[in-house]
Each structure stands twice: as C-alpha cells, then as structure tokens.
Amino acid sequence: xxxxxxxxxxxxxxxxxxxxxxxxxxxxxxxxxxxxxxxxxxxxxxxxxxxxxxxxxxxxxxxxxxxxxxxxxxxxxxxxxxxxxxxxxxxxxxxxxxxxxxxx
Numbered sequence: 001x002x003x004x005x006x007x008x009x010x011x012x013x014x015x016x017x018x019x020x021x022x023x024x025x026x027x028x029x030x031x032x033x034x035x036x037x038x039x040x041x042x043x044x045x046x047x048x049x050x051x052x053x054x055x056x057x058x059x060x061x062x063x064x065x066x067x068x069x070x071x072x073x074x075x076x077x078x079x080x081x082x083x084x085x086x087x088x089x090x091x092x093x094x095x096x097x098x099x100x101x102x103x104x
Contacts, residue, residue, distance in 0.1 A: 001049075001071075001084055008084060009073040016066045016094050019059040020048065029078065030056040032067060032086055035101045044101060050078035053088035064094040 001008050020031040033048030051069065059065070069086035076085050 005073045005082075005084055008071045011071050012068065012089075013071065013086075014066065014068045014090075016064065016097055019051075019056075019061070019063050019065050021056055021059050021061055025056070025078070027057040028052055028054055030059055031078070032065075032069075032088075037101050037103045047102075049084055049086055050076045051086040051088055053091060055091070060093075064096050066092050066094045 015032075017032050017034045020033070021029075025031070030051050030053065031048040032051040033046055035044050036047045037044045051067070053059075053067075067086065067088045068090040069088045072085050072087060073082060074085055075082050
C-alpha cells in the first residue's frame with residue numbers, strides 16, 4: 001500500500017487488526033494495523049495506518065477489530081505528509097487471529 005498508494009486510492013477494504021488510540025490523537029482518529037514479519041522474528045514491527053472513525057476514542061487500546069474502510073490518499077497529521085487514511089464505515093470487535101503476526 002505504501003509503495004503504490006495511487007493504486008489503492010478510493011478502494012474499499014475489509015481487514016482485521018489492532019486499534020491504537022490516545023497519545024495525542026484526535027477523538028476521531030486511531031491507528032489501525034498489525035505486527036508484521038517480512039523475514040525473521042528479529043524484524044517484527046507494527047505496521048499501522050491512520051484511520052478515521054467517530055468512536056475512535058472509545059476503542060480499547062490494542063484491541064482487535066475488523067473494519068471496512070475506504071482508502072483515501074491525502075495529507076494527514078499522523079504522517080506529517082501525504083499517505084493512506086482509512087475512513088471506517090463499519091467496525092466490529094474481533095477475536096485475536098491465529099497467527100497473531102502477519103507474515104509476508
């Protein structure tokens with residue numbers, strides 16, 4: 001997504017991940033993502049995207065959710081530049097997936 005942003009602009013996705021909120025984010029903003037492993041356990045890192053949803057400040061920090069969202073490529077304060085922003089239209093609290101870490 002980050003490497004070919006224009007390809008995803010306007011697309012609608014349904015995905016499962018964690019919701020991170022607080023830390024100075026606006027009430028309608030949270031970070032949605034997952035821990036990702038691309039090579040080996042030593043390179044595991046959290047990959048997150050700025051997300052907009054009216055109930056963002058009420059989400060459990062670190063909780064698992066499944067969202068349906070429209071991707072918009074635009075300037076965002078989370079990135080300090082242009083990047084993908086998920087505009088959530090549907091959100092459901094989810095169970096922890098197995099495996100918990102996404103692998104590529």
